[in-house]
Amino acid sequence: MNPQGILVVALNQRGQASPATWELLGAGRALADAAKQPLFAVLPGGTAEQARELVERGADRVLWTAHPSLKEFNDEMHTQAVCAAAQQLSPARILLPGSVAGRSLACRLAVKLQAGLATDVSEFSPSGMVKRGAFGGNLTAEVEFKSPIQVMTVQAMAFPPAARQAGRAGEAAELAFAPAAARTEVISFSAEEAGEIDLGGAERIVSGGRGVGGPDGFKAVRDLAHALGAAVGASRAAVDSGWIPYRHQVGLTGRTVRPKLYVACGISGQIQHLAGMSNAANIVAINTDPECPMMQQATISVAADIFEFIPLVVAEIKKRKGVPVAA
Ligand SMILES: Cc1cc2nc3c(=O)[nH]c(=O)nc-3n(C[C@H](O)[C@H](O)[C@H](O)COP(=O)(O)OP(=O)(O)OC[C@H]3O[C@@H](n4cnc5c(N)ncnc54)[C@H](O)[C@@H]3O)c2cc1C
Known part of the structure; x- marks a missing residue:
């Protein structure tokens, strides 16, 4: 046939x-x-x-x-x-x-x-x-x-x-299925950390790149993601540096995403990163370099240091939500 x-x-x-x-x-x-x-x-x-x-x-x-x-x-x-x-x-x-x-x-x-x-x-x-x-x-x-x-x-x-x-x-x-015995066996499964929003279907994503400077720098990214109810993403540079696990990587060799909002924090926007997120409906780039590709590609470009800008945004979101903000 x-x-x-x-x-x-x-x-x-x-x-x-x-x-x-x-x-x-x-x-x-x-x-x-x-x-x-x-x-x-x-x-x-x-x-x-x-x-x-x-x-x-x-x-x-x-x-x-x-x-x-x-x-x-x-x-x-x-x-x-x-x-x-x-x-x-x-x-x-x-x-x-x-x-x-x-x-x-x-x-x-x-x-x-x-x-x-x-x-x-x-x-x-x-x-x-x-x-x-x-x-x-x-x-x-x-x-x-x-x-x-x-x-x-x-x-x-x-x-x-x-x-x-x-x-x-x-x-x-x-299906009529009578398989031959397998040579491998799945022993156990470890779930991802509880409480994390999965990147795949997320409507909002906040991602951090080399610009966050180290694993501790992701705190600002997570704070913003938490305030927005967003998943946390990352560039390969951040993942390769061991600052965040691979499952967060967006791009050609990471996940392909199509959220309504993608906030790129300290990510320059190399082609391999854009390959995974350029179909986002709205892109907000926060970067100290106004000329970098991500800032050119973004719907809204904010030329700022993420460590100065993100706390202001998080505080404003909390204020509007009526959440007490630490002095
Ligand atoms: C085959 C192949 C596959 C790849 N796959 C992927 C992939 O899947 N995903 C991926 O992301 N990359 C991938 N890459 C790597 C890619 O080419 C880039 O190296 C990577 O995306 C760069 O990450 P980045 O933007 O975080 O770092 P950088 O390019 O170093 O950019 C850091 C940015 O942070 C800004 N910055 C610094 N400090 C601050 C601050 N305090 N506040 C605000 N901004 C700041 C800088 O101005 C700069 O724009 C791949 C490469 C290859 C060759």
Whole structure:
């Protein structure tokens, strides 16, 4: 059978659907409509109820399995589950999230299915070519597949999420899955610090760069984030210096974000950082160098020392919220 249709790989995070899945369904639905082909989804480690939601968000046919080996993400087991679905559905294109798990799975799938692979895809063209950032975001590469099956990871936030249409027609069935034993086992999971807002879906983000001067400098950034109800981000320079953990990094080799408000504190705005946040609706840059790229890119540029400016803003926010301000 000739491969046909688009298969979205829906990866759960600790039993919860990932927002990236809705973006994949949005992108997949548009592709399927343009090619007049079906949109499939496979849900490893999910439930019938979650499969129903995938239908309501655009999938025509969903295969799900709640097999216990898929409770935690395991490259080997998830590869087996997606391959089982691919055998049954015979899709031409397989879309995965551009997350660590998605990337890890994509390369295994490409080998198993003898498929072509493109990572971090940000655009599809009707001709079948895809576009992806290359060389640190300085160039856009156009990729043409020579293989009948194409595996792609899709850049986070590059496509709008599919909306839910209650009662939408489609089929959800349990995947027949009898996996071979895994050679690896997930022993434990450590959650991120409690109380932190996750960068991925945050509407407001306050990020610090080398300009914060050291780990203690992030106190000002956290104070502002707390006052605004925002997540804390960072540049790679701050992360590489060991001032803040990697999970906060925004940019090409960090997270891609699309908040309503992005406050860049002491971040110069190099292309690799901009690659992760330039789609923010509003950017506020606070920097002592008015000429730096972030100040040029920002909606509002504040030429100031963050250690002088941020406490004033935090005090003003607290005053307006009626929170007592320390003298
Ligand atoms: C392959 C590759 C991938 C990369 N991926 C990423 C990535 O994912 N994310 C990322 O961020 N970078 C990434 N980088 C690194 C990137 O090129 C820059 O080096 C980095 O973004 C710089 O971080 P920064 O803006 O914090 O530091 P700098 O460029 O050193 O800027 C510090 C800024 O702070 C300002 N400043 C200093 N003191 C103060 C003060 N008191 N108040 C206000 N402003 C002050 C300065 O004027 C300056 O503009 C990558 C690089 C490569 C080659």
